[in-house]
Amino acid sequence: MLNFEVGDRLRAAAPRIAEATLGYDYARRPDLIDRYGEYGRTRYREDILYSVAALSGAVDADDPDIFQRYVAWLKVVLVCRGVAPDDVAESLRCMVSALSNDAPGDNSIAASYVQVALEELPAMPIAIASFFEPANEVHIIAHQCLTGLLRLDAAAARETLDDVIAAGMPLGRIFCEILPPLMREIGRLWQMNEISVAHEHYCSAAVQSILSGYYDRMFGAAQRSERSLLVACVEGEQHEIGARTIADLFELNGWRTGFLGANLPPRDLVTLISQAPRKPDLIALSATMPAHIVKLASTIAAIRDSSNIPIIVGGYLFQASRSLAAKLGADGGVSEAGEALAIAEALVAAKR
Numbered sequence: 155m156l157n158f159e160v161g162d163r164l165r166a167a168a169p170r171i172a173e174a175t176l177g178y179d180y181a182r183r184p185d186l187i188d189r190y191g192e193y194g195r196t197r198y199r200e201d202i203l204y205s206v207a208a209l210s211g212a213v214d215a216d217d218p219d220i221f222q223r224y225v226a227w228l229k230v231v232l233v234c235r236g237v238a239p240d241d242v243a244e245s246l247r248c249m250v251s252a253l254s255n256d257a258p259g260d261n262s263i264a265a266s267y268v269q270v271a272l273e274e275l276p277a278m279p280i281a282i283a284s285f286f287e288p289a290n291e292v293h294i295i296a297h298q299c300l301t302g303l304l305r306l307d308a309a310a311a312r313e314t315l316d317d318v319i320a321a322g323m324p325l326g327r328i329f330c331e332i333l334p335p336l337m338r339e340i341g342r343l344w345q346m347n348e349i350s351v352a353h354e355h356y357c358s359a360a361v362q363s364i365l366s367g368y369y370d371r372m373f374g375a376a377q378r379s380e381r382s383l384l385v386a387c388v389e390g391e392q393h394e395i396g397a398r399t400i401a402d403l404f405e406l407n408g409w410r411t412g413f414l415g416a417n418l419p420p421r422d423l424v425t426l427i428s429q430a431p432r433k434p435d436l437i438a439l440s441a442t443m444p445a446h447i448v449k450l451a452s453t454i455a456a457i458r459d460s461s462n463i464p465i466i467v468g469g470y471l472f473q474a475s476r477s478l479a480a481k482l483g484a485d486g487g488v489s490e491a492g493e494a495l496a497i498a499e500a501l502v503a504a505k506r
């Protein structure tokens with residue numbers, strides 16, 4: 155079982171920790187204001203708040219690796235936007251001071267997580283290699299889609315997919331093998347400051363609209379079974395494409411599915427389940443960010459309070475921690491869609 159006491163205290167103190175970190179850094183290095191300007195200061199405050207949210211999530215999960223992965227991600231984001239690696243290190247040192255001197259309660263665990271990340275920081279890369287392997291046939295297709303999308307030509311991306319489907323590629327392979335590297339590459343390009351947020355938004359919207367064009371082939375494609383799945387993203391979670399992929403994949407495999415989209419408060423999920431004419435056999439919860447571990451836990455607790463429906467968890471977050479699903483008390487957890495079906499079938503069979 156996870157304990158949220160320390161994480162909750164950190165979340166409550168986040169504005170104070172951010173102000174104190176900024177205070178230490180600008181006092182130690184008054185030239186920062188000349189180098190990054192007022193705008194830099196505002197963004198810096200936002201970044202610290204975001205870092206405290208990730209740190210709180212790592213503390214919730216009792217897992218320093220979650221924060222270390224976050225810092226590795228942050229280093230690439232900042233260095234690709236012109237921040238010197240030494241400035242990232244100094245900021246983390248100031249955060250340790252703020253946690254030790256300015257936040258209420260004993261924050262030694264949180265400070266030790268930052269310290270570990272600080273020690274690893276010099277070895278963390280400043281760039282990420284492409285997710286596309288040049289000789290991989292599905293990555294070549296994903297790359298072609300991406301080329302169309304970055305030209306704001308969604309029709310070209312759709313034609314690429316139409317062609318491979320016409321040539322015999324099953325929709326399940328599009329969902330499991332083409333979509334994830336395509337979206338991860340879009341994320342990498344954003345992270346490395348090579349494309350804008352606007353490009354990412356265009357690509358995400360276009361991909362969703364292209365995939366919905368295949369729905370008439372999908373619904374009713376397989377022999378219907380009696381098994382049903384409800385899929386939701388936890389409260390605060392805006393990444394919905396992965397969760398939608400899970401719903402689509404199960405639908406393709408004959409399950410009856412309900413996809414509830416992004417950002418669902420626990421009480422609304424529980425109300426929906428209690429009012430449903432037929433209870434789902436399985437609930438799938440998706441989360442991406444360490445900051446959402448606390449919401450995963452409260453959603454699981456709310457479901458458990460009112461039913462005994464098995465729950466599986468997944469999403470990008472679970473790449474960072476293999477043990478997280480078990481710590482959350484979920485019945486199963488994976489980071490890739492392909493593995494989810496077998497786990498789900500076994501869980502539902504065991505229940506009957």
Ligand code: B12
Nearest residue numbers: 337341345392393394395396438440467468469470491494
């Ligand atoms: C598109 C996108 C967005 C869009 C989402 C639009 C939408 N309608 O979904 C928007 C603009 C909203 C967004 C916002 C943000 N994003 Co974003 N986003 C992405 C991006 C590029 C693609 C996500 C995606 O669709 N992936 C494709 C799907 C298929 O993969 P997936 O989600 O991992 O799902 C697979 C598995 O995990 C699994 N799965 C998923 N859910 C479940 C559930 C169960 C039960 C199971 C079994 C399996 C399972 O199945 C799927 C198929 O294999 C990723 C890059 C990436 N690496 O994924 C960044 C990424 C996740 N985002 C990131 C960030 C930082 C953000 C923001 C904080 C940016 C900001 N400053 O505002 C916000 C946070 C919003 C929030 N509160 O949630 C970072 C996260 C880094 C980190 N340290 O955690 C990433 C990794 C980008 C990057 N490389 O820097 N984002």
